[in-house]
Amino acid sequence: MPGLTLGDTIPNLEVETTHGRIKLHDYIGDSWTIIFSHPGDFTPVCTTELGKMAAYTEEFARRGVKLLGLSCDDVQSHKEWIKDIEAYTSGSKVTYPIAADPNREIIKQLNMVDPDEKDSSGNNLPSRALHIVGPDKKIKLSFLYPASTGRNMDEVLRALDSLQKAAKHKIATPANWKPGEPVLIPPSVSNEQAKQMFPQGFQTCGLPSKKEYLRFTQV
Amino acid sequence: MPGLTLGDTIPNLEVETTHGRIKLHDYIGDSWTIIFSHPGDFTPVCTTELGKMAAYTEEFARRGVKLLGLSCDDVQSHKEWIKDIEAYTSGSKVTYPIAADPNREIIKQLNMVDPDEKDSSGNNLPSRALHIVGPDKKIKLSFLYPASTGRNMDEVLRALDSLQKAAKHKIATPANWKPGEPVLIPPSVSNEQAKQMFPQGFQTCGLPSKKEYLRFTQV
Numbered sequence: 001m002p003g004l005t006l007g008d009t010i011p012n013l014e015v016e017t018t019h020g021r022i023k024l025h026d027y028i029g030d031s032w033t034i035i036f037s038h039p040g041d042f043t044p045v046c047t048t049e050l051g052k053m054a055a056y057t058e059e060f061a062r063r064g065v066k067l068l069g070l071s072c073d074d075v076q077s078h079k080e081w082i083k084d085i086e087a088y089t090s091g092s093k094v095t096y097p098i099a100a101d102p103n104r105e106i107i108k109q110l111n112m113v114d115p116d117e118k119d120s121s122g123n124n125l126p127s128r129a130l131h132i133v134g135p136d137k138k139i140k141l142s143f144l145y146p147a148s149t150g151r152n153m154d155e156v157l158r159a160l161d162s163l164q165k166a167a168k169h170k171i172a173t174p175a176n177w178k179p180g181e182p183v184l185i186p187p188s189v190s191n192e193q194a195k196q197m198f199p200q201g202f203q204t205c206g207l208p209s210k211k212e213y214l215r216f217t218q219v
Numbered sequence: 220m221p222g223l224t225l226g227d228t229i230p231n232l233e234v235e236t237t238h239g240r241i242k243l244h245d246y247i248g249d250s251w252t253i254i255f256s257h258p259g260d261f262t263p264v265c266t267t268e269l270g271k272m273a274a275y276t277e278e279f280a281r282r283g284v285k286l287l288g289l290s291c292d293d294v295q296s297h298k299e300w301i302k303d304i305e306a307y308t309s310g311s312k313v314t315y316p317i318a319a320d321p322n323r324e325i326i327k328q329l330n331m332v333d334p335d336e337k338d339s340s341g342n343n344l345p346s347r348a349l350h351i352v353g354p355d356k357k358i359k360l361s362f363l364y365p366a367s368t369g370r371n372m373d374e375v376l377r378a379l380d381s382l383q384k385a386a387k388h389k390i391a392t393p394a395n396w397k398p399g400e401p402v403l404i405p406p407s408v409s410n411e412q413a414k415q416m417f418p419q420g421f422q423t424c425g426l427p428s429k430k431e432y433l434r435f436t437q438v
Contacts, residue, residue, distance in 0.1 A: 006346050006363045007334035044403040044433045048393035083427040115226035127225050141368065144225045144361040145378070148385035148405070150394040155374045159364070166367035174267035175369040184263040186367070208302040214263045 004111040009137050010035070011109050017068070018078050019097035024068075025137055027097075032164065033066040033133045034156065037112040037126035040119070041073040041081040045150045049128070051089030052153045053096065063160055067096035071126055072107065072119075075100045101126075117147050130156065132163060169219040170197065182216040191215075223330040228356050229254070230328050236287070237297045238316035243287075244356055246316075251383065252285040252352045253375065256331040256345035259338070260292040260300040264369045268347070270308030271372045272315065278376055282383060286315035290345055291326065291338075294319045320345075336366050351379060353386075388438040389416065401435040410434075 004010070012025040027033070036053070038046035053060075053067060060067060073081075078098040085094055099106065107113050107126045114127035128145035140163050145151050162173040171183040185194050185202055194202055194215065202217035223229070231244040246252070255272070257265035272279075272286055279286060292300075297317040304313055318325065326332050326345045333346035347364035359382050364370050381392040390402040404413050404421055413421055413434065421436035 005330055006332075006348075006365060040406075042428060042430055042432055043406050045391045045393055047433055048395075048403075052394040080428065084430075084433075087427050088424060088433065111224055113225075129225075140365055142361070142363040144363075146225065146359055146382075148391045149360065149378055149381040150392050150396055152374055152377060152395050154395060155371055158371060159368055162368040163365075172264045172367045173369050174264055175271040176267075176371050176373060177369055184267075187259075187262050205307060208306050209261060209299065211261055211303075213261055214266055214303075214307065 004109065004131075004139065006139055006142060008139050010131070010133050010139065012137075013106055013109065015070075015099040015101070015106055016075055017097035017099045018075055018082070022097065022099075027066065027068065028133055028135070028137055029066075030135045031064055031066045032135060032160065033068065034060070034130060034160075035068045035070065035110065035133060036128075036130040036151075037070045037107060037110070038128060039114065039117055039125045039147045040071055041077045042084065045128075045147070046071070047081075047085055047088055049150050049153075050094060050098075051085045051092060054085065054092035054094045055089050056153055056157065057092065057095055059157055063157075063164060065160060069096060069098035070101060070106065070110075070112070071098070072101050072104060072123070074102055111142075111144075114146060132156075132160060134163075134167075165219065171217070171219055182218055185215040185217055187213055223328065223350075223358065225358055225361060227358050229350070229352050229358065231356075232325055232328065234289075234318040234320070234325055235294055236316035236318045237294055237301070241316065241318075246285065246287065247352060247354070247356055248285075249354045250283055250285045251354060251379065252287065253279070253349060253379075254287045254289065254329065254352060255347075255349040255370075256289045256326060256329070257347060258333065258336055258344045258366045259290055260296045261303065264347075264366070265290070266300075266304055266307055268369050268372075269313060269317075270304045270311060273304065273311035273313045274308050275372055275376065276311065276314055282376075282379055284379060288315060288317035289320060289325065289329075289331070290317070291320050291323060291342070293321055330361075330363075333365060349375065351375075351382060353382075384438065390436070390438055401437055404434040404436055406432055 112129035117125040132141040205214040331348035336344040349362040351360040424433040
């Protein structure tokens with residue numbers, strides 16, 4: 001399977017969506033963007049996932065993040081299905097566009113094919129793929145989940161917070177980090193530079209190697 | 220960037236590890252296996268990540284899951300670094316093997332290259348890639364995170380629980396699902412079949428489309 005992966009530029013495809021025809025690069029503009037596929041409209045896990053994305057609309061807006069859903073169903077199907085999503089996720093509106101890819105061209109180019117899932121005609125179906133794309137149109141982070149496993153939109157938000165904080169402050173975040181917890185100073189920053197960059201100070205963990213690479217600070 | 224992706228079979232590579240030379244298929248055997256790369260030994264985020272994997276050893280063992288770490292450092296470096304990981308993650312032992320890929324052959328074949336990160340000689344470095352591999356040696360789920368963003372090992376456990384439950388009970392799990400919460404009956408199961416398969420019963424959500432696809436049960 002050929003694949004788009006971390007660091008690659010999203011191709012500037014023209015796609016039909018519930019909000020009209022868009023070109024991916026124009027849609028992304030200068031924003032962080034989440035492009036996420038689902039296997040099919042009117043199916044159970046997808047309804048909970050797109051509902052959760054709708055419920056988190058304000059969380060994404062606060063972070064300046066655009067959303068774009070995608071499956072191989074057509075626009076009319078998406079529009080009908082949105083009524084179900086909104087009924088299930090009471091109080092939330094699907095305000096983001098959902099793209100239609102009946103010819104399976106987009107899912108192939110965006111590494112969103114699930115080879116284990118086919119429709120009744122034997123056509124490929126999308127996986128639960130999710131790419132976080134930076135304002136430079138490059139893929140910063142990817143999740144590839146199978147049909148059986150709904151994604152965790154809280155992990156999407158956590159990862160977004162890390163990516164945006166890292167881009168702004170030149171820091172990195174440890175395993176299982178949550179917003180508000182200490183962050184790490186990357187190895188590319190010397191102790192001298194760190195004193196300038198982080199006047200709030202930092203703590204260096206003592207380690208058997210005596211190497212001073214595990215440095216925590218708050219930003 | 221060529222890529223291994225969802226549904227692909229892991230190549231049966233022979234790799235040098237801290238536990239000796241192994242062939243990937245022999246190591247996987249009949250188990251679920253997590254193969255995860257890190258950018259480099261003696262670096263901060265990686266230390267917290269491999270420490271968290273060590274701290275969760277019993278969680279993985281309870282699920283019958285094997286772990287295999289991987290970076291481009293050599294085995295001697297890994298062995299020295301493990302002392303730091305264990306000192307930082309007090310009370311935990313790194314009992315899983317860590318593979319060495321100084322020639323960058325394995326990370327290329329396993330779609331674990333981070334094109335934005337190079338070592339001081341200009342060589343590629345691994346991303347924070349993580350593949351959950353099934354007993355059939357196929358990739359069931361992938362995470363691709365950049366150097367700045369430590370993975371969330373709680374999400375790894377959550378996804379594993381979903382995958383294993385789906386494989387056992389022919390169910391799927393909704394967005395943000397956690398163990399113990401209701402699961403979904405997939406569209407491939409008719410209502411008649413569902414009555415047989417889930418004698419504990421199931422609830423069908425009423426939706427504007429009147430379609431009966433959103434069916435919750437407990438397993």
